[in-house]
Amino acid sequence: MLFFRTICLTVVFTLLSANVWAEERPAPDVRIVIDISGSMKETDPENLRRPALNLLTELLPEGARAGVWTFGRYVNMLVPLGTVDEAWRQKARAASGDISSVGLNTNLVDALDRALYEATQNSQFDQTVILLTDGRIDMDTSGGDPDTAANTAARERLISAVLPEYMSKNVRIHTLALSDAADVSMLGQLAMETDGLALKAHTNDELMPAFLKAFDRAVPSEQVPLVGNTFNIDPSVNEFTALIFRAASSKPTELVSPSGLRISQNSAATSADVRWHHDLNFDLITVKSPEDGEWAADADVAPDSRVQILSDLKLKVTGLPGSLFSGVPVQLEMSLENEGETVDEETILQLTDVSLQVTAPDGRTGSKLLSDPESLPVDGIFRETLSRLNQPGEYRLEINAQGRTFERKQVLTATLAEPMRVEVEPDVNQQILNVRVYPQSDLVDTSLSRVISRISSPDGSSMINAMEYSGENDAWELALMADKGPGNYEIMLNIRGVSASGKTFKSKPESIPVTFPLVSESAPERAALASMMPEQPQVAGTASSEDDPAENEGGAAESAASPDNQSKQEQPQSEEVPSQDVSTPAPEEVVPDLAARYSEQVATEEVETEEESGVAWWIYVLLGVANLALLGGLAWWWLMRRKGKAESPEDVAARESLDLETGQLDDADLDSADFDNFDGAEEEEIPAAEEESRVTASMGGDTDMGSPEPAADAAESADDDDDWGEFDLPDDKKE
CATH class of the missing domain: 2.60.40.10 (Immunoglobulins)
Known part of the structure; x- marks a missing residue:
């Protein structure tokens, strides 16, 4: 079988029939935008942009549309936008030799604007821009100072005019930063706004693999696994393209077919079914109507090599x-x-x-x-x-x-890439944990963005608060105090941001655990803290011994909240001493009172004697109850048996049906929505309160859930704003 x-x-x-792009998805439209400013001499000294462009040129499928732009002070259409065929590829190969590093400025905004040539909102193509740059917007002699008039104007034009055009025409931007000097924040925002990739090549050797990652998102390709130097081609494959990256000292690449036929660069020149492109560090071999079976690449195959296929069977x-x-x-x-x-x-x-x-x-x-x-x-x-x-x-x-x-x-x-940065700063003297959320880019609209916190307290309850934005600190702020008493708290954040161009994004960073009271590393500060705190039962984080496990747990929470404490943790540990509560003085040594001990022992023995006699009495009671229960059960059985004889067949059928409907339920039969608070946690209601310039997360206080304009938010319906009425972490139960 x-x-x-x-x-x-x-x-x-x-x-299966031949593969056709238009049958499955829109044909790709790929616009490649390459920085040729003078700084590229340092970031790309070997000018790997040339072979990288050749690689993408060869990988683009027939029938796609593509174009190439370069930019420095001016923008040049290096390869006109057109349909990819052999003639287009020849133009692109020839033009790649013109890529240099002679530009005096970085006119990134005009380059992106020009790359929208013939892009339309309802295009029949899947439109993508791959942007490679090593710098930032630089329109004057300042070297990219963002505060100069020329650079500020260009940036504002990018945000208010160019980027909205990309969004309205559904053109993705994959950004590739080739230097630490690049404006990574801005490039990341461009990618986020258009659902693109934000890539970074730390060295010029990483340039080509990064180009491939962007290309794979622009032109999703079918592949077969390349295991070592072998790969399998099945009968449904119409064509394959083997990309073989060569090791530095590798021999010339050859392909070996399942029948043993060897294909080299020289033999490919005389074959109508083989196209071979040899470049600086790779070979790209396309074979039409290939023989099915196991193929091999006779070469020193380097990482990132792959085999793409055209097939009627797709993943x-x-x-x-x-x-x-x-x-x-x-x-x-x-x-x-x-x-x-x-x-x-x-x-x-x-x-x-x-x-x-x-x-x-x-x-x-x-x-x-x-x-x-x-x-x-x-x-x-x-x-x-x-x-x-x-x-x-x-x-x-x-x-x-x-x-x-x-x-x-x-x-x-x-x-x-997080559009927001979360910072945590404990204030031990005031016993307040300060949490601030900073926008990572000035492309975030702070007037429309919201940050919600949910604080879980030691007693199992939780409260949701809207964090207030402080224009002075350019951050949303929250100050947590232990109003529910000492113990373990947890802060969870739910961010809904809006960019300057209107893009909405959501983010839920890692939760922030904290143990109150907050403790310091130095003994004098701990002693002062203990004198300020009211007397409480011993909990995690309150012991004074440096080696007490409970205190170490609190110290670990503080260390996680404050990176500055890492260096302190590396200091040698103090000599181990027995754990004890220093607030209670040690008892003085006294002479044992033997008479008192004897009287206590006699009293204890009398109590034990009474308890033993009580146990015997309870045994008799239990036996009597058991006998009565047995007699009652026998009587009930006799009555039910008589009743069963009088039941009609219809009665029996009805009773059996009822038993099936009310039988034991499996877990799958239970609606989890009915058991939201099964773990005992209670969600506190949030009463209205007057606005404060800084939210203090007082578990017993009042905090306004609304925005700085409550009336405006109240007018918004649930359909317009789908998750501000709840804290929708995926791993939480619905509150």
Whole structure:
């Protein structure tokens, strides 16, 4: 049976028709905008922009539309916008030699404006701009000082005129910063506004891989896995393109077909089915109507090599935005498509393994097998949710679909960059934890953006507060005091921002744990703190011994809230002493009172004797109750038996039906919405209060939930503002 299914699967995929871009998705429209200012001599000394442009030129599919612009003081259309074919590629290859580093300024705004040439709101193309720069807006001799009149005017034009055009015409901007001197904040905002990637190449060696990441989002490509130096081509593949990055001292690249035929750069020149592009550090080989089976690359294959294919069988991945936000779940959908139709045939899906691998910015990797032969999606779409992504940087997602006769792979990149920065500063003397949220860019509209905090207290209750914006400090501020008593508190933030051009974004940073009372590292400050605090039962963070575990827990919370304390933690520990409460004086040594001890012992023995006699009495009572219960049960059984004889068949059927309806419920039968407060936590109502210049999160005080203009916010309906009435963290129960 397995052999029969495999043969059927092979026949189905072999009989598919030729691939056509327009059948599945709009053809890509890729505009490449390259900085040629003088500073690029230092950031790109080998001028890797030339081979990078050649690489994208060769990878662009037939029928796509593309153009190339360069900019310094002036903007030049290096390669006119046109349909990608062999003639267009020849123009692009020739023009790549004109890329230099001679520009006197960085006219980034005009470059982005000119790159909108013929872009339309309802375009038949999927429009993307890939922007490479190593600097910032520089329209005068200041070297990019943002406060000069010329640079300020250019920036305002970017925000008020150019960027809204990109948003209205649905053109994404993938930004690539090639220097630490680049205006990373502005480039990140451009990407976020248009759902693009915000990439950074720390060295010129990282330039080409970064270009590929942007290209993969602009032109999603089908791949087959390249394992070592081998890859498999199945019968449904119409064409493949092998991108082989060569090691520094590698020999010339050759491809070896399944039948043993060797293809080199020289032999490709005489073949109508092979196109070979050789460049500085890579070979790009396209083979039409390839032989199916295992191919090999006879070369010293370097990282980032890949094999793209044109096939009638595709792996479709949707739901991954270019810009991610902290704590906002990502809903992925993955499926196989045949001529634009989702493959939902159970026979095929049972023989296909679909897996997902996610690599975080810090290099940690996690994998998951999504397909289960016993539980296949009816519609053929595999779904997975990535929740609580919160690490700034690049996330790499690799999706693989492996069947008995084929393999498909997609690699996509998304970037997470916080538009807001959270800072925490404990004030030990005042016993206040100050939390401030700063906008990371002046493109954030602070008058429309909102920051909500939810504070959980030691008694299990919680309160939601709207943090007030302070124009003086350019931050939303909250001051937390321990009005619910000492213990562990937690602050969770929900940010809804609005950019200067009207883009809305949401973010939910990591929660902030804190233990009250706040403690300092020095003993005199702890002693002064203890004298200020009222007498309380011993809780975490209140002991005085430096080695007491409870105090160490409080100190760890303070250290997490304040990076300045890290250096203090590295200091040598003091000599270990027994843990004790220093507020209670040690008892003086006295002579034991033997008579008193004897009298206490006698009294204790008398109590134990009375308890033993009491136990025996209770045993008799329990036995009597048990006998009565047994007699009552027998009587009930006898009566029910007599009653059962008198029941009609209809009565019996009705009773059995009722038993089925009121039987024991499984977890799946319970509506979780009815058990929101099952853990005992209570949500306190927020009474109205007068506005304050700075919110103090007093758990027993009044805090205004509204904005600085309560009347205006009150007029907004729930439909207009969908989550300001609730704290919608994905891992929380509905409050």
